[in-house]
Amino acid sequence: MLENFLTKTTFDSYQDFIENFKIRIPENFNFAFDVVDEYARTEPDKIAMVWCDDKAGEAKFTFGQMKYYSDKVANFFTSIGIGKGDPVMLILKRRYEYWFCTLALNKIGAITIPATHLLSTKDIVYRNNTADVKMIVCVPDPEVVQHVEEAEAKSPTLMHKALIGPTRAGWLNFTKEMEKASDIFIKPQGNNAARNDDIMLLYFTSGTTGMPKMVNHNFAYPLGHILTAKYWQNVKDNGIHFTIADTGWAKSAWGKIYGQWLSGCAVMTYDYDKFHPKNLLHVIEKYSITSFCAPPTIYRFLIKEDLTKYNFHHLKYCVVAGEPLNPEVYKQFFDATGIKLMEGFGQTECTVAVATYPWMEPKPGSMGKPSPGYDIDILGPDGKVCEVGEIGQIVIHTDNRKPVGMFNGYFRDDELTKKVWQNGIYYTGDTAWRDEDGYYWFVGRADDIIKSSGYRIGPFEVESALLEHPAVLECAITAVPDPERGQIVKATIVPSKNYHPSDELAKELQEHVKKVTAPYKYPRIVEFVTDLPKTISGKIRRVQIRDQDQIE
Secondary structure (H helix, E strand, O other): HHHHHHHOOOOOOHHHHHHHHOOOOOOOHHHHHHHHHHHHHHHHOOOEEEEEEOOEEEEEEEEHHHHHHHHHHHHHHHHHHOOOOOOOEEOOOOOOHHHHHHHHHHHHHOOOOOOOOOOHHHHHHOOOOOOOOOOEEEOOOOOHHHHHHHHOOOOOOOEEEEEOOOOOOOOOOOHHHHOOOOOOOOOHHHHOOOOOOOOEEEEOOOOOOOOOOOOEEEOOHHHHHHHHHHHOOOOOOOOOEEOOOOOOOOOHHHHHHHHHHOOEEEEEEEEEOOOOOEEEEHHHHOOOOOOEEOOOOHHHOOOOOOHHHHOOOOOOEEEEOOOOOOOHHEEEEEEEHHHOEEEEEEOOOOOEEOOOOOOOOOOOOOEEEEEOOOEEEEEEOOOOEOHHHHHHEEEEEOOOOOOOOOOOOOOOHHHHHHHHHEEEHHHHHEEEEOOOOOOEEEEHHHHOEEEEEEEEEEEEHHHHHHOOOEEEEEEEEEEEEEOOOOEEEOOOOOOOOOOOOOOOHHHHHHHHHHHHHHHHHHHOOEEEEOOEEEEOOOOHHHHHHHHHHHHO
């Protein structure tokens, strides 16, 4: 399959990769027709997905079945008036129907809007009206259903609501409508067919400030994830790749559909309500997972389990993204499994932009080096290129070329797009520094940097120091205003088992940071908590901690 879209598929070194990797974008590329349906034609029994849930349910889907169900859903959608360019919101958690719907919307040329089940009524109203949502398909979760129904009266463009499973007044029964629809969908032609520059996906980002932004991706976007899956996650043809992600977030696009299927690799989907490390390890073992991707939060919990009890002989490759990886987590996971964690960096706005690729020796804590097709640099506040070791903002130069898979801008917000994308330079809002070998080291979001007594302190370096101490299971570093120093460092800590909050433990941890890193970086405030606020994708929400501190 990859031969259809790459000028070269195998590389001898990172340098060879940088110089010779090139994606060919066919005219009017459509992932559902050109990848999924093509597999259904040539290898209909090839496994596309292995699915299970936390209630003993399990299923396997071939590419032939993915075509069958997506054709039926496409016919259902078109029968109620969903057409090219119509926005449809999917609130489907990790239900396999999400994949049926996504492929169906691709085939129609409609716009897919993935959404998390944690949205409030207000959140749904905002999304409906900002994107002119015409239809919502959602899980039979009573709270989700209630929020959608409450939002309906304030959502004039919303024409249809479809529910997976049970019948409910005012809702279409998705399951029954899919079953009775024809399994032959005729590919649209001419002006009815989606084109490469048409909008395929809209992601509402979970931004730290302001209302969520709408990230706009076109129909060529899936091809950009060849980089993500084949060359960073190192997925294998006929392997089973497992990315921990809810379908409401872009991480699902990174790890649960596009690049994996382009590479001939099945995806593992584990549908659970509450995360338990032992259950996750059991899934990895039972289903012979070959490659695995998760945020650092997940790995922090996994290393606290006895990994020697599990048979991971199929597991060959593990990557990490979402937040920077603490070196201590890397070390403990490697000691327990012999597998090196390969870090990567990207955003909802792009694919993997910086990564530790298979030809590179990982430096624990480093994101790696720029991806081919991405002209990456680090700029200081004055716009000048930062020297080795100097902290600045990660930028992507797009004046000569825009990477395949990079967004087209923020939908219906030219002002915000111009704010972050100036003179052919896209400013990511993330800060880092570069070492003498060209490896990039994440520091933090530009608004997370702590400025104390003239020093610039990145949260990650202090968190890494704390995580080396056995008493710390998780932690978050934030700034607290201070009249003398401007800001001081605060540590919010979840203690490990057998450790209990106390003034003595707080002082011990403060002294530990002083010894491990520079003394001025130590947390002057230490707060112990039972858990940290996180997004559903596992990222620590430091902004929530800062906001709570201001209230108190």
